[in-house]
Amino acid sequence: MKYDLVIIGAGPAGMCAAIQAASNGARVALVDENPVPGGKLRGQVYKEPKSDWWIGEKIVRSMESKIKQLGVTCFLEREVWGIYPKWKVMLNNGEQLESDFVLIATGAAEKAIPIPGWTTPGVMAIGAAQVLANIQRVKPGNRVAIIGIDALSLTIAYDLKMAGVNVVGIYLPPLNAFSLEKSNPLKMIAYLSSLSHLAPNPMLKLLGKLGQIESVQKLGVNYYPPFGMKVWGIPLHLRKAVVEIIGNEAVEEIVVAAVDQNGQLGRKQEKRIPVDCACISGGLYPLVELANAAGCESVYIEELGGHIPLYNEELETTQSGIFVAGNSTGIEGAKVAMAQGELVGTVISIRLGFVEGGPELIKKAKEKVNLERENAVIKFHPGLENGRAKLERLSRIRE
Amino acid sequence: MRIKKHPILESLERKEVQITYNGKSYLAFEGETIAAALLANQIRILRYTEKGKAPRGIYCGIGHCYECRVTVDDERSVRACITRVKDQMKIISQGIDADEI
Amino acid sequence: MIICRCEEVLLRDIITSIENGAETLKAIKMETRAGMGICQGRTCRVLLEQAIAPYTDITIQETNNIMYKNPVRPISLANLSRSGKDSSQ
Ligand SMILES: Cc1cc2nc3c(=O)[nH]c(=O)nc-3n(C[C@H](O)[C@H](O)[C@H](O)COP(=O)(O)OP(=O)(O)OC[C@H]3O[C@@H](n4cnc5c(N)ncnc54)[C@H](O)[C@@H]3O)c2cc1C
Ligand code: FES
Ligand code: FES
Numbered sequence: 093m094k095y096d097l098v099i100i101g102a103g104p105a106g107m108c109a110a111i112q113a114a115s116n117g118a119r120v121a122l123v124d125e126n127p128v129p130g131g132k133l134r135g136q137v138y139k140e141p142k143s144d145w146w147i148g149e150k151i152v153r154s155m156e157s158k159i160k161q162l163g164v165t166c167f168l169e170r171e172v173w174g175i176y177p178k179w180k181v182m183l184n185n186g187e188q189l190e191s192d193f194v195l196i197a198t199g200a201a202e203k204a205i206p207i208p209g210w211t212t213p214g215v216m217a218i219g220a221a222q223v224l225a226n227i228q229r230v231k232p233g234n235r236v237a238i239i240g241i242d243a244l245s246l247t248i249a250y251d252l253k254m255a256g257v258n259v260v261g262i263y264l265p266p267l268n269a270f271s272l273e274k275s276n277p278l279k280m281i282a283y284l285s286s287l288s289h290l291a292p293n294p295m296l297k298l299l300g301k302l303g304q305i306e307s308v309q310k311l312g313v314n315y316y317p318p319f320g321m322k323v324w325g326i327p328l329h330l331r332k333a334v335v336e337i338i339g340n341e342a343v344e345e346i347v348v349a350a351v352d353q354n355g356q357l358g359r360k361q362e363k364r365i366p367v368d369c370a371c372i373s374g375g376l377y378p379l380v381e382l383a384n385a386a387g388c389e390s391v392y393i394e395e396l397g398g399h400i401p402l403y404n405e406e407l408e409t410t411q412s413g414i415f416v417a418g419n420s421t422g423i424e425g426a427k428v429a430m431a432q433g434e435l436v437g438t439v440i441s442i443r444l445g446f447v448e449g450g451p452e453l454i455k456k457a458k459e460k461v462n463l464e465r466e467n468a469v470i471k472f473h474p475g476l477e478n479g480r481a482k483l484e485r486l487s488r489i490r491e
Numbered sequence: 492m493r494i495k496k497h498p499i500l501e502s503l504e505r506k507e508v509q510i511t512y513n514g515k516s517y518l519a520f521e522g523e524t525i526a527a528a529l530l531a532n533q534i535r536i537l538r539y540t541e542k543g544k545a546p547r548g549i550y551c552g553i554g555h556c557y558e559c560r561v562t563v564d565d566e567r568s569v570r571a572c573i574t575r576v577k578d579q580m581k582i583i584s585q586g587i588d589a590d591e592i
Numbered sequence: 593m594i595i596c597r598c599e600e601v602l603l604r605d606i607i608t609s610i611e612n613g614a615e616t617l618k619a620i621k622m623e624t625r626a627g628m629g630i631c632q633g634r635t636c637r638v639l640l641e642q643a644i645a646p647y648t649d650i651t652i653q654e655t656n657n658i659m660y661k662n663p664v665r666p667i668s669l670a671n672l673s674r675s676g677k678d679s680s681q
Contacts, residue, residue: 125554127575132553137499145499169574174662184667201555203638206603208593213535213548220552220572228527229494229503255494269642341546342535377638379555384660398638542600550597550635557630557666558597568630 095121095165097440098181098191100172100382103131105418105429105436106197107155112437114162116446121189122159123167123181129156131199132219132419133426135226137251141469148426149227175386179413193413193440196383197433200397200419203374205240205265205274208336210372214343218373222248225255233369237346238262239334240271240373241280243470248371249326259326260367263348264333265374267355274374275355277330286474335362337370346370376423376472383420387411391486395479396422397472404487406439406454407432415440422479423472424465431461492531508578525571525582526552526559537561537571539586561585595643596636598629603643610647617644630666 097113099106102124114120128134129152136148159166171184175196181189202217209215214233218240221232235258238245245262252259264280265271273279321328329348335357336347346365350358376397383401384390388409391402401409401416408415415436418429435457442450473479496502505520512529519528526537526549536546537559550558552572559571562583571582593603601624609623617640620626627633627640 126573147500149500171665173665173667176662182663184665201634202551204635206593206595206639211545211547211594211597213537213546216549217551220549223552224527224530225494226500228523229497230527230531231492231494234492254498269646270639342548381660381664385662385664540600545600555631556597556635
């Protein structure tokens with residue numbers, strides 16, 4: 093089948109691109125391996141700083157009905173396994189979708205931090221806990237420990253608390269080749285201070301403020317209470333690491349050890365704490381395998397999450413006709429992903445000759461991306477702006 | 492394990508369906524994933540590994556890791572975390588009797 | 593401690609293979625099967641890069657250059673032949 097645009101990934105980026113292009117008259121195919129569209133947006137629930145609650149599920153539903161109205165062809169429960177020139181998108185049921193324009197909006201995957209016992213049932217990546225609690229409405233566990241301190245894990249701790257889960261504590265991962273600075277209390281305090289003051293929940297907000305106070309940064313680690321500090325009723329431990337997860341058929345206990353201010357394990361006795369679920373948060377990285385296999389050049393930019401396809405201001409990769417949007421361009425929030433989707437939808441509609449007034453429309457769409465970026469409530473990496481600047485430089489050099 | 496009341500999210504109106512897991516019958520809700528339905532019934536083990544015969548359950552929850560694969564109505568290696576339950580669905584864990592196959 | 597969940601490869605196995613002379617990520621993968629499982633390294637690829645970092649002077653940027661090949665997801669042979677492609681194309 094030939095389409096004007098084939099979109100891989102029905103997260104916020106892919107859905108917005110589909111709506112934009114289809115409302116301009118393009119024949120759009122939207123593919124996702126999930127039975128329902130929405131991607132990670134469906135699990136998001138938080139209070140907006142100056143307005144109402146942001147409820148991902150509701151936003152997805154309204155976009156879904158627009159997509160139906162506009163006659164976008166949806167291929168759900170279909171995995172894309174490859175893109176061949178020029179361009180054929182291959183689905184796992186043997187179908188192939190043809191188009192001159194392809195948008196890769198496949199989102200991000202979670203980085204793991206291995207800990208002895210992390211394959212035991214009941215240990216999961218932090219994102220799984222959000223999906224279970226907010227989308228499926230099943231508690232990931234009754235007593236849950238969170239390992240890894242970052243914007244995502246703190247957000248999800250709050251989600252779990254709202255869902256009535258007993259979060260027994262948020263801990264550091266153990267110092268090893270995989271946790272690196274995530275196991276370092278000093279670095280973590282500095283990180284907390286970079287969290288936005290616009291943060292969407294009381295937990296992030298308080299920590300952001302706390303971290304900004306210089307004396308806390310200097311002294312905080314040494315004087316950090318051994319029982320942790322309770323934030324919204326959840327003990328946050330900056331001086332304790334989970335060194336092992338124990339259980340035969342399912343998680344039964346975590347083993348917690350005190351660490352010094354650099355994350356080195358102390359000689360003090362370890363303590364066992366009973367839990368039935370442990371969630372590990374190691375951060376996110378863009379899923380770039382399809383772009384990479386299709387021959388798109390990639391670059392490594394740590395602040396954007398690692399390897400990403402090189403793309404220009406219009407979000408086109410080095411393979412002409414292949415675009416990226418959302419987390420496949422770097423790790424940012426849902427609103428940025430949506431604005432990027434609209435930008436790509438606009439650019440492609442113009443190239444297809446469906447709309448006039450090209451440069452002006454593109455300029456507007458780009459401005460919207462920047463605006464959402466400035467107003468973002470969650471910042472996934474403190475050096476995001478730096479990363480963006482690096483990417484722009486590389487892209488200009490390439491051109 | 493089910494969250495019946497949420498302070499912010501609306502309650503879901505869902506139809507009850509019946510599924511079986513390793514021959515035993517369980518109640519589930521239409522629209523939920525196999526992984527969620529089993530967890531709601533206190534089941535965490537979804538399969539055993541080929542080499543070590545070690546139990547595994549949900550890990551990534553979004554289709555990336557393939558840890559949750561189960562056999563569904565005779566189709567092998569279906570990801571329980573992104574596949575929705577259907578009434579009378581027959582789900583079997585993989586890996587326990589790999590030797591006999 | 594397990595590093596590759598799919599193939600049940602331990603950190604110890606990876607270090608042993610380096611000590612036995614494996615010099616590239618590819619060689620380690622071939623020898624230990626780490627990263628060759630059904631998730632195609634989506635869970636462990638970053639970990640493998642981190643695990644070998646102290647032993648090599650290869651930077652992460654280089655280890656990953658153009659590593660992915662179609663198909664990037666596991667698919668059945670029947671579907672592969674139906675679509676008229678093979679992975680070497
Ligand atoms: C667990 C988690 C929680 C988050 N919480 C927040 C939050 O609270 N606030 C916030 O602003 N941001 C949050 N984020 C960031 C989030 O990724 C963005 O908000 C946003 O969802 C990114 O949108 P996207 O469209 O790029 O990707 P996604 O929403 O990830 O959607 C990508 C879609 O592509 C599909 N897909 C991928 N590969 C394939 C393939 N090969 N074949 C078919 N389909 C495929 C996936 O199934 C998925 O539906 C979170 C991220 C994660 C992982
Ligand atoms: S839990 Fe990872 S694929 Fe299902
Ligand atoms: S975890 Fe190593 S290949 Fe899947």
